[in-house]
Amino acid sequence: MSQTIDFYFDFSSPYGYFARHGVDALSARTGRDIVWKPIMIGSAFKASGNQPLMSQPLKGPYSVHDWERMGRLYNISWQLPDPFPIAALAPARAFYWIEATRDAEVARNYAMAVFDTYFGKGIDISSREVAADLGQLHGIPRAEFLKAIDDPIWKGRLKEETDKAIARGVFGSPFFIVDGEAFWGFDRIPMLEEWIRRGGW
Amino acid sequence: MSQTIDFYFDFSSPYGYFARHGVDALSARTGRDIVWKPIMIGSAFKASGNQPLMSQPLKGPYSVHDWERMGRLYNISWQLPDPFPIAALAPARAFYWIEATRDAEVARNYAMAVFDTYFGKGIDISSREVAADLGQLHGIPRAEFLKAIDDPIWKGRLKEETDKAIARGVFGSPFFIVDGEAFWGFDRIPMLEEWIRRGGW
Numbered sequence: 001m002s003q004t005i006d007f008y009f010d011f012s013s014p015y016g017y018f019a020r021h022g023v024d025a026l027s028a029r030t031g032r033d034i035v036w037k038p039i040m041i042g043s044a045f046k047a048s049g050n051q052p053l054m055s056q057p058l059k060g061p062y063s064v065h066d067w068e069r070m071g072r073l074y075n076i077s078w079q080l081p082d083p084f085p086i087a088a089l090a091p092a093r094a095f096y097w098i099e100a101t102r103d104a105e106v107a108r109n110y111a112m113a114v115f116d117t118y119f120g121k122g123i124d125i126s127s128r129e130v131a132a133d134l135g136q137l138h139g140i141p142r143a144e145f146l147k148a149i150d151d152p153i154w155k156g157r158l159k160e161e162t163d164k165a166i167a168r169g170v171f172g173s174p175f176f177i178v179d180g181e182a183f184w185g186f187d188r189i190p191m192l193e194e195w196i197r198r199g200g201w
Numbered sequence: 202m203s204q205t206i207d208f209y210f211d212f213s214s215p216y217g218y219f220a221r222h223g224v225d226a227l228s229a230r231t232g233r234d235i236v237w238k239p240i241m242i243g244s245a246f247k248a249s250g251n252q253p254l255m256s257q258p259l260k261g262p263y264s265v266h267d268w269e270r271m272g273r274l275y276n277i278s279w280q281l282p283d284p285f286p287i288a289a290l291a292p293a294r295a296f297y298w299i300e301a302t303r304d305a306e307v308a309r310n311y312a313m314a315v316f317d318t319y320f321g322k323g324i325d326i327s328s329r330e331v332a333a334d335l336g337q338l339h340g341i342p343r344a345e346f347l348k349a350i351d352d353p354i355w356k357g358r359l360k361e362e363t364d365k366a367i368a369r370g371v372f373g374s375p376f377f378i379v380d381g382e383a384f385w386g387f388d389r390i391p392m393l394e395e396w397i398r399r400g401g402w
Contacts, residue, residue, distance in 0.1 A: 048259040049252065058249040058372035062383060072402050073395070171259035182263060187388035194274070201273050 004033045005192070006177040008165050010041035011088035011111075012126075013173035014053075014067045014080075015186045017119040020112060021076050026189060030196045032178070036108055038092040039162040041173050048171040052085050077120040086124060088114075089158070090131035090149050096157045097148040098140065110138050205234045206393070207378040209366050211242035212289035212312075213327075214374035215268045216387045218320040221313060222277050227390060231397045233379070237309055239293040240363040242374050249372040253286050278321035287325060289315075290359070291332035291350050297358045298349040299341065311339050 007023055009016035023034045045051065053063040064080060071078025091114040099107035113134045118125040125131060128146060135145040148154055165175075169182055176183040176192050181200065183192040195201070208224055210217035224235045246252065254264040265281060272279025292315040300308035314335045319326040326332060329347060336346040349355055366376075370383055377384040377393050382401065384393040396402070 044259070049257055050260070051250065056250055056372075058245070058367070058370055059251070062370055062372065062385060065383075069402065073392070166259070169259055169263055171257075171263065182266075184263060185388070187386070190391075191274070201270065 003031070004035050004178075005030070005196075006035045006037055008037045008039055008170050008173065008175040008177070010173045011038060011091050011114050011118060012085040013041060014063070014119060016173040017115045018067075018070055018074065018076060019174035019186045019189070020115045021074065022186070022189060026193070030193060032196065034108075036095070036104070036111055037161060037165065038088075038095050038111065038158070039165045039170065039173075040087070040089070040092065040158065042087060043159075043162045044166050044171050047166045050171060054085065077116070079119065079122045081118055081122040081124065083124060086118075086126040088118075088126050090128045091125050091134070093149045093154040093158045094131055094135060094145060096161065097151075097154045098135070098138075101148075102140075106138060110134065110140075113137065204232070205236050205379075206231070207236045207238055209238045209240055209371050209374065209376040209378070211374045212239060212292050212315050212319060213286040214242060215264070215320060217374040218316045219268075219271055219275065219277060220375035220387045220390070221316045222275065223387070223390060227394070231394060233397065235309075237296070237305070237312055238362060238366065239289075239296045239312065239359070240366045240371065240374075241288070241290070241293065241359065243288060244360075244363045245367050245372050248367045251372060255286065278317070280320065280323045282319055282323040282325065284325060287319075287327040289319075289327050291329045292326050292335070294350045294355040294359045295332055295336060295346060297362065298352075298355045299336070299339075301358075302349075303341075307339060311335065311341075314338065 005026065007019070009019065027034045054060045067078060067080065070076070095107050095111055098110050114125050114131070117123045117130065117134060123130055125134070128149065131149065132142045132145045136142055168177060172184050174186055176188070178192055178196060179200070181195055206227065208220070210220065228235045255261045268279060268281065271277070296308050296312055299311050315326050315332070318324045318331065318335060324331055326335070329350065332350065333343045333346045337343055369378060373385050375387060377389070379393055379397060380401070382396055
């Protein structure tokens with residue numbers, strides 16, 4: 001059994017952003033590597049019949065308020081970007097390309113920068129130019145980057161990862177799978193840790 | 202400012218059931234009284250556009266699995282009742298009647314018995330007869346009970362409490378409001394406690 005934690009998220013997910021700030025510590029506490037898996041949550045929503053939080057009466061305003069208080073509680077920079085939500089195709093495709101052509105560490109650092117640019121600074125990371133700028137900051141030439149995100153191979157890879165996630169039951173972001181056991185949501189990190197500590201129950 | 206925690210729930214809500222097992226300890230830890238507030242979550246779902254968990258692809262099966270593992274983790278009797286979900290009108294109307302004609306303590310004990318009968322024993326508590334049997338166990342004469350749950354006053358009271366809850370932003374079960382601050386879900390009890398401890402942030 002692989003000693004990892006699969007971390008599914010969408011770059012447009014606020015709770016995914018807060019989880020992004022917690023997974024390194026989670027890795028340290030559990031001794032497990034985190035496998036970062038950006039997906040297109042819109043496809044999972046289609047499969048599950050869910051709607052984006054912002055479009056839901058009552059739950060939308062609650063969520064906006066919740067993100068603000070989470071930012072304050074955890075001392076994590078937060079702003080509600082405009083536009084929000086977005087289809088973050090460019091950085092998600094780039095993630096898998098970077099992971100395959102560089103390594104998981106560079107891809108992870110890139111992913112953290114994408115999240116922080118969107119929710120920390122409010123900059124639209126679905127823009128190809130912004131996504132490429134962030135790549136450049138991580139030593140990835142712009143031209144190469146822009147070519148990769150239009151390449152059918154990386155378009156297909158993102159779709160494939162999303163389809164595989166849905167097949168594994170993923171319907172939200174963040175969503176964790178550890179030793180085959182699924183945990184949905186930022187709030188479930190403590191239970192996930194308990195699962196690892198006990199080896200299930 | 203009242204030193205209480207408003208605890209909104211539907212008797213047909215599994216996460217409400219798990220919360221029911223936690224609120225007495227929450228009250229002891231925070232020094233606050235819990236104000237139990239059964240509502241008709243179906244009305245809140247209509248207002249928010251939500252669907253019952255069981256009818257949602259992916260999220261439904263996840264939830265069924267989650268309830269089982271929560272029962273094992275917290276050592277709380279659990280079974281998925283059949284039928285589920287139900288419109289638990291009879292016990293919810295009875296709750297407000299008992300609270301008004303006896304007191305909050307009797308109503309709370311009745312509510313706990315209703316939850317435990319449904320999710321602990323799998324018995325359909327939407328049945329008037331079952332709801333009245335549980336009343337009898339708490340010293341409430343059957344005939345009086347059955348009359349009360351058909352009385353427009355208590356039908357209206359439940360509707361009114363539900364409408365007030367929705368007006369306060371309640372869209373799920375369990376849902377807590379403390380000093381005007383809303384916390385949705387069993388998983389948010391730790392954050393709610395932190396809110397009380399700090400006096401907000």
